[in-house]
Amino acid sequence: MSTDTDVTLVPFDDVLAAYDPALGLEVHVELNTNTKMFCGCPAVFGGDPNTQVCPTCLGLPGAMPVVNGKAVESAIRIGLALNCEIAEWCRFARKNYFYPDMPKNFQTSQYDEPIAFDGWMDVSIPGDDGEVETFRVEIERAHMEEDTGKSLHVGGATGRIHGADYSLVDYNRAGIPLIEIVTKPIVGAGEKAPLVAREYVKQLRDLIVALGVSEARMDQGNLRADVNLSLAPRGSDVLGTRTETKNVNSFRSVERAVRYEMGRHAAVLNAGDSILQETRHWHEDTGITTSGREKSDAEDYRYFPEPDLVPVAPSREWVEELRATLPENPTQKRARLQAEWGYTDLEMRDVVAAGAVEPIEATVAAGTTPQAARKWWLAELARRANDAGVELTEVGVTPQQVADVQALVEAGTINDKLARQVFDGLIAGEGTAAEIVEARGLAVVSDDGALGAAVDAAIEANPDVAAKIRDGKHAAAGALIGAVMKEMRGQADAARVRELILEKLA
Structure with missing residues (x-):
């Protein structure tokens, strides 16, 4: 069983000698709509805690959600940009689990019927010979959902729930429109797995920004990456048990998290233990991950269709209209x-x-x-x-x-x-x-009268340099040019100064 105590990481090259890494990346994109996903509350960053809420996003009894049409449009444009198929008919589901920042105790998301699926994105990475190499990342799905609130754990040394004196919850973020983009397992990257992960998230962010659907600022949580990783014995065609490192908030940290988990997984497996399927926390300051909670499988969330929302059925004409709005990749x-x-x-x-x-x-x-x-x-x-x-x-x-x-x-x-x-x-x-x-008064001085006087002064002050120029060593003129430029505060026409020096001395 994997633990966080006294783990000595296996060196990267040794990991690759014994195991094949497989990646899975889940990127949450916070859309820049004016209002939330299912209500009219403002969808803006900041604000005093719990001031941008209403009965719907607080999950109060009797409140009815309505789908944000702009969010649907943004989801379709993201799917098209990722070369996905766009569903002719899809619907929302309730993903049931308890957490303090989930006001309804379920998240309105999409499960078996995402709005976009079966896509791909070509990622450019530096090759071994210095040339650019292309690695294709296949997209499993891009689906619509709502964000959760935000917990603040007060007291303790880590800012996390363990050791905190008490916790506060801000529901301003609850209900913000999200698109979750999920890759298929990324295999065959080998030693370049950390780099592929970093460049995928980086280039995906560039695409999102180009589409204009999100600010995609990782420092504000507009874009958050979850990094799934597993190791399998080298040459095996069966994927290993995965862990999911949550909310990695920079491109560099995505790469570091992959490297760390590869070394940690290998250490656990080499010791004869098994990997626990779990979520893990990334620590930016120390560059390590620590255990979060045991990871649930899909059936554990008790998904069922959201009864309060009608299905989404984008017409093919609308989809093609949106395709025409896509910017250049x-x-x-x-x-x-x-x-x-x-x-x-x-x-x-x-x-x-x-x-x-x-x-x-x-x-x-x-x-x-x-x-x-x-x-x-x-x-x-x-x-x-x-x-x-x-x-x-x-x-x-x-x-x-x-x-x-x-x-x-x-x-x-x-x-x-x-x-x-x-x-x-x-x-x-x-x-x-x-x-x-x-x-x-910054214009270059080209007047021969002013330049000539400065040249004469420089020659008089540097007789040894002047003698070298008279002897045919024209490269020495640079010293006199520098003296003239200094005298004229950099405003002399250097080319004309050189001409005057050679006219006088050569």
Whole structure:
């Protein structure tokens, strides 16, 4: 029997030598509808506890639910984007279990008749040779349901129910529309199983955001991943007993949770014990899982059709209308943009990691070259966003403004160093790029009179360098150019300064 005490994990390579991992991922997506799934209460994040509730989402006697039509539409669009079949007729069911944050003691969900089923999603992962490798994840189902409330355990050291002095329940979240996306068992990933899990959740989130159906912010619980894992003896075609690690809240933690559970499962099995089918808690601070509760099978929930809701029967015409609204798949879009922009795999990986795909796309559309757009968003603006602790799109500069700055650089009005001061002005709200250049006096100086005087002063102050240039060592001109640029606060036309130095000395 598996326990949480004194477990020495089996090294990752040793796990793979003896076992084949199988994954299953259940991702809950909180939809961004205005109201809850079955009532008119606001579906917004935050708010004082128990202020966004009504008799329906509190499960009071006599309250009757009504299906949120926008949530159904979002569910269909998600299913279509995941290449699923859309049910011609489906219905809700009651999933019965007791938990303090379940006001009705059952969850209104879908059981044997989900709205979307039998789909797939291609996941791009780095290959062994540095090239991108595609791994197909098959989707079992995507079904509609409602979220539960939120328990707060007060007192104790862990914030969990064990050791707490008492618990509070906030029902604001109860009834929020959810789509649960469930994969079929993911087998054959081997050593890449943790990476496949991480990239699946990451790319699924990108797809959800592109669809516009959810903010999909893991830090706010808009998107939550449950990680199922089992090990089977290497070469076996029978799946092992699984555990489910609940509510993993970051891409990195999804990968870490898979690695940890692989090592823990192998340790239990190597000791001759059996894996307990259970839910487990992920601990971000320590990177381990601990036991939650014994996992129930479907029949234990006593599912039965929800008698207070009519079936959902989306017409084929409506489904096709919604199909026409789907955006380009984000993964395919990135591949297309990478080819159009001429980025290497490493460059595109950095762009994606920085969240700069859309800003660069808009900057290129405004007339900037892909390389120049990448330079500003990754080298300059990403640094500022990191220093400010904000997302790249929240740094305070628009793609059009970046294009305007680059246009001034290409026109010779400013150089890259002066452009950084222009960005200071843009973030401070001092006007357009051109207005900031004029107000701050940032324009590059190209006047031969002013440049010539600065060059003469630099030559006089550096006679040894001047002698090298007279002897034909033109590379030494860089030192004099630097002296002139320092004297003129970076506003000298460097190319013209070099020409003047060589005219005077060569």
